[in-house]
Amino acid sequence: MTLRNRLLLLLVAVLTGQAEALAERIKLLNASYDPTRELYQEINSTFVAEWKKGHSSHIDVLQSHGGSGKQARSVLEGLEADVVTLALAYDIDQIAKRGGLIALNWQSRLPNNSSPYFSTIVFLVRKGNPKGIKDWEDLVKPGISVITPNPKTSGGARWNYIAAWGYAERKLGLSESQAEGFMKKLFANVPVLDTGARGSTTTFVQREIGDVLLAWESEALLAKEELQAGAYEIVTPSMSIMAEPPVAVVDKVVDKKGTRLAAESYLRYLYGETAQESAARHHFRPRSESLTVKYAEKFPLIEMLEIDRDFGGWDKVQAKHFADGGVFDRIYAPSS
Amino acid sequence: MNARHKQGRILPGFNITFGITVLYLSLMVILPLSMIVLHLASGDTQAALTSLISPRVLHALRLSFSLSLVAAFTNVIFGLLLAWILVRYRFPGRRLIDGVVDLPFALPTAVAGIALTTLYAPNGWLGSLLSLWGIKAAFTPLGIYVALIFVGLPFVVRSVQPVLEDFDSEVEEASLSLGAGRVRTFFAVILPVLWPSLLAGFSMAFARGLGEYGSVVFISGNMPMKTEIVPLLIMNRLEQFDYMGATSLGLLMLVVSFALMFVANVLQARLGERAAGVR
Numbered sequence: 069m070t071l072r073n074r075l076l077l078l079l080v081a082v083l084t085g086q087a088e089a090l091a092e093r094i095k096l097l098n099a100s101y102d103p104t105r106e107l108y109q110e111i112n113s114t115f116v117a118e119w120k121k122g123h124s125s126h127i128d129v130l131q132s133h134g135g136s137g138k139q140a141r142s143v144l145e146g147l148e149a150d151v152v153t154l155a156l157a158y159d160i161d162q163i164a165k166r167g168g169l170i171a172l173n174w175q176s177r178l179p180n181n182s183s184p185y186f187s188t189i190v191f192l193v194r195k196g197n198p199k200g201i202k203d204w205e206d207l208v209k210p211g212i213s214v215i216t217p218n219p220k221t222s223g224g225a226r227w228n229y230i231a232a233w234g235y236a237e238r239k240l241g242l243s244e245s246q247a248e249g250f251m252k253k254l255f256a257n258v259p260v261l262d263t264g265a266r267g268s269t270t271t272f273v274q275r276e277i278g279d280v281l282l283a284w285e286s287e288a289l290l291a292k293e294e295l296q297a298g299a300y301e302i303v304t305p306s307m308s309i310m311a312e313p314p315v316a317v318v319d320k321v322v323d324k325k326g327t328r329l330a331a332e333s334y335l336r337y338l339y340g341e342t343a344q345e346s347a348a349r350h351h352f353r354p355r356s357e358s359l360t361v362k363y364a365e366k367f368p369l370i371e372m373l374e375i376d377r378d379f380g381g382w383d384k385v386q387a388k389h390f391a392d393g394g395v396f397d398r399i400y401a402p403s404s
Numbered sequence: 405m406n407a408r409h410k411q412g413r414i415l416p417g418f419n420i421t422f423g424i425t426v427l428y429l430s431l432m433v434i435l436p437l438s439m440i441v442l443h444l445a446s447g448d449t450q451a452a453l454t455s456l457i458s459p460r461v462l463h464a465l466r467l468s469f470s471l472s473l474v475a476a477f478t479n480v481i482f483g484l485l486l487a488w489i490l491v492r493y494r495f496p497g498r499r500l501i502d503g504v505v506d507l508p509f510a511l512p513t514a515v516a517g518i519a520l521t522t523l524y525a526p527n528g529w530l531g532s533l534l535s536l537w538g539i540k541a542a543f544t545p546l547g548i549y550v551a552l553i554f555v556g557l558p559f560v561v562r563s564v565q566p567v568l569e570d571f572d573s574e575v576e577e578a579s580l581s582l583g584a585g586r587v588r589t590f591f592a593v594i595l596p597v598l599w600p601s602l603l604a605g606f607s608m609a610f611a612r613g614l615g616e617y618g619s620v621v622f623i624s625g626n627m628p629m630k631t632e633i634v635p636l637l638i639m640n641r642l643e644q645f646d647y648m649g650a651t652s653l654g655l656l657m658l659v660v661s662f663a664l665m666f667v668a669n670v671l672q673a674r675l676g677e678r679a680a681g682v683r
Contacts, residue, residue, distance in 0.1 A: 137643040162645050218626055220640040260543050260625040263639070267622070275525040275542070390644060392455060400628035402459060 092125040094330045099149035101136040101223070101313070102266060103287055107350040108153070111343045115334060118342070127330060135264055136223035143169065143318060150322050150331040153315040155223040157181070157375070158382035160316050169320040181376070183312035184338035185352035188372055189231040191303040192272065192281040192288045199279045203305045204235040207280065208253035215278035217268045218261035220390060224311075225265060228282040229396070230385060231309040234373040239307050252399045273300075284311060285367070289351035310372040313352075440658060444651050452652035460628055461637060461653070468634045471545060472613030475552035479609045480602055483560025490561070491568040505561050508554050513618030520551055521623045543625030548633065551619045556609030563605035564598060571597055600676040607668030611661050 100108055112129040119127045132139065132147070136155035143149050144167045154160055157175060164170040175182045193201050199212055207214050217225035232254055236247040260277060262268045265284065269291055272281040280303075283291070288302050315335050322328040337343055344354040348363045360367070379385050389395045444452060455461070490502055508516065524531045524541040534541050541547045571594070579589040617635040624631040634657060641650035 135643075137645075141642065141645070166645065218640075221626075221636075221643050223643070259627075261627055263621050263626060263636075274522070276527045277525070277543075386644070392458070392641070392644070392646065392649060397460065397628070400460070402629060 094125055094127045094327060096127065096129045096150045096327060096330055096334055097132060097148060098129055098151050098153055098334075099132045099139045099143055099147060100153040101139060101155045102133050102264065103224075103284070103290075104153060104313075104350075105131065105133050107346060107352065110346045110350070111338065114342050114346070115337050118337065119330075119333075129334065135221075137221075143167070148321050148325065149318055150325065150327050151315060151317055151335055153313065155313050156226060156382065157312070157314045158226075158386055159223055160314055161382060163316075163318070167320075169318050170316050171319055174316040175314060177317075178315065178335060179339060180355050181312055182314040182316060183355075184315060184335075184343070185347035185354055186313070187284045187286045187311045187352055188308045188370060189228050189282060189305075189311060190285045190288050190308065191305060192283050192291060192300050193279065193303055195299050195301065197301055197303065201280050201303055204232055204307075205240065207232070207257065207282075208250060210257075212257050212280065213259055213278040214254065214257045214280055214282065215260065215262075215268050215272045216258060216282040217265050218263055219396060221263040222265055224284060225268075225282075226385075226390065227284070227309055227311040229389065230375065230379065231305075231307075231373070232282075233389070234309055234378060235305070235307050238373065238378070248395055248398065251395065255399050285353070286351040289366070293351075304368055304370055307371045307373065310374050312375070437658060440651055440655050444648065444655055447648045452648040455649045456652055456656055460632065461634075463629050464632045464634045464637050465656075467545065467548070467632070468614055471549050471552055471633075472610050472616075475549055475556055475613050476606050476610035478549075478553055479556045479560045480606050483557060483605060483609075484564055484598070484602065486557075487561045487564040487568055491565060492573075505558050507558075508556075509558050513555065513616065514622065516554055517551060517619030517622030520547070520554065520619065524550060524623065542623050543627075543631065545624075545631055547623040547625075548620050548631060551623050552613040552616060555616050555619060556612050559608040559612065560602070560605030563601045563608070567598060567601040596678065599678075600672045603668060603672050603675060607665060607672075611665060614657065614661055 098108060098112075108129075108131050112131065115129060116127055119125075132142075132149065134142070136159050139147075139149075139152065139154060140159035140162050143152060143163050152160055152163065152170075160170065160174060164172050164174055171177070178184070180186075191201060193199070199206075201207070201212065206212065216228045219225045219229040229251075233247055233251060236242045236250040237244070240250070242250060260268075260271050262271055265287055268281060269283065269287060272278050273291060273295060281288070281291075285302075292300050292302060315338060317328065317331045317335060319328075322331045338347075339355065341356060341359070344356040344359050348354045348359050348366070351366075353367045354360060354363065373379070375382060375385065387394070486501075486505065490498060490505075521542050522528050524534070524547055526532065526535050526540070526542070528542070531541055539546070541550060575593060576589055579593045580586070584592065615635060617633075617639070620633055621636060624633065624636075626632055626636055634653060638650045638653045638657075641647075641653065
């Protein structure tokens with residue numbers, strides 16, 4: 069709409085007293101991480117249609133995608149996102165703690181740790197599973213090549229790492245130093261550490277490197293569905309982790325822009341049946357009970373560890389494993 | 405007027421142009437870079453600086469510097485050859501090749517990285533050939549070396565080319581007719597004139613290699629203590645929200661790069677004077 073048309077419209081509105089002609093236009097920006105692009109395209113269009121029914125205002129939802137940590141830094145540095153939907157709570161915590169842009173109790177403001185959908189970590193193997201990989205302990209065997217992204221650069225890959233660690237501690241009953249040895253053996257089997265999850269998928273699928281790809285179930289299902297049929301199989305380990313990508317309203321931004329109401333209804337909408345079904349179709353596990361039943365075959369039951377309950381939360385995990393000099397660095401330290 | 409002539413300035417307005425230059429340089433280069441120092445000074449500087457002395461950082465530094473150096477050397481040799489052919493010979497497709505030389509400038513580095521990885525991966529065209537001899541290129545330092553050659557190539561060609569174009573081939577002919585022989589003519593007559601531009605191309609390619617991130621992360625495999633470059637470590641630290649650690653690494657690279665460029669510029673000026681003397 070050109071300025072002239074806008075002025076004309078204003079004139080018409082004033083003359084006829086029709087406020088509707090000037091219906092308020094709300095714009096929301098959702099800063100998300102990479103693999104949710106298609107999911108949010110679908111959710112946004114149904115949300116906009118839904119909003120139209122109950123409101124006189126018009127709403128647009130814009131999307132921004134990038135690595136989870138990168139998106140968090142953008143918001144910290146001034147990207148005016150109304151909501152963030154990232155790969156791990158740690159990144160949203162940083163926006164809350166370092167920038168004070170989000171209330172510290174953000175994760176308790178919405179149900180299910182503010183994660184409207186979730187996923188888990190599974191194995192993608194080549195057709196027929198030639199190396200017979202069934203569970204985490206198969207990954208540390210000599211001669212097995214494992215593809216997983218670098219947990220230092222990829223937020224999503226930190227779930228892979230923690231799932232393996234959790235299995236070593238809980239299922240194999242290893243002590244902490246033994247678990248470190250387990251991880252050392254596992255990562256000795258990793259020939260390439262891509263910086264992100266999609267990079268690892270490319271390495272595994274296009275470059276044909278590795279016997280097994282550690283991936284979010286959502287990514288594994290996507291790879292299986294979009295690539296040549298039957299070329300890959302998903303192996304579900306006996307124990308994995310509940311990977312929760314959480315969502316939050318960015319308080320400072322919505323209060324400044326006056327979009328709190330819209331932003332909050334957008335996030336609540338994610339828990340509704342329509343959005344839940346979109347999530348399930350895009351390979352994320354829904355929270356809705358009826359849909360859990362409906363998609364039971366796609367998402368088999370699996371014993372899942374939880375980051376807060378079993379590992380004491382991201383702050384602890386981060387400091388212990390991924391900070392400089394942490395367990396992950398020690399794994400790669402030259403053995404003396 | 406007279407005063408200006410005495411100072412040897414042909415065009416008026418030195419004060420204004422100098423002022424604009426300083427302002428522009430400050431806004432575009434010096435201010436952003438000084439933010440690095442300021443940021444570092446605002447926190448726990450000592451902890452940040454000690455974080456530089458870890459085996460991983462030292463390994464990455466060694467890798468970044470040695471590979472950039474070798475790649476820049478390679479580019480000097482083949483870049484000179486390329487520039488020579490482009491200037492001295494007329495052949496079909498010359499303009500096309502001339503244009504292709506600039507591609508590494510224009511191409512997004514991620515595209516270059518993915519293309520090179522596809523080519524050099526064990527199942528790629530070149531990668532599968534190399535693996536017949538047991539050579540692994542992608543996901544090894546060799547792959548990084550290839551990527552750095554790619555991004556650095558245009559610098560050498562484009563700095564040598566204009567000098568070669570200005571070079572009078574009669575000087576060469578004179579040398580040959582005086583019985584100097586081809587090899588001696590090249591080393592005693594041509595090369596001295598080219599040194600400054602070769603050095604300029606070398607230092608730019610070298611500096612570019614040190615800072616290169618986009619193409620390298622795809623082909624390197626990013627293995628700690630093996631194929632991890634310094635810019636990747638900076639990204640690692642940013643992902644941990646370790647701004648201080650990332651900044652201290654950034655500052656280190658800044659200081660080293662500046663020192664290198666400075667030395668190269670001084671050397672280039674000296675060589676330039678000598679080359680002028682030769683002529």
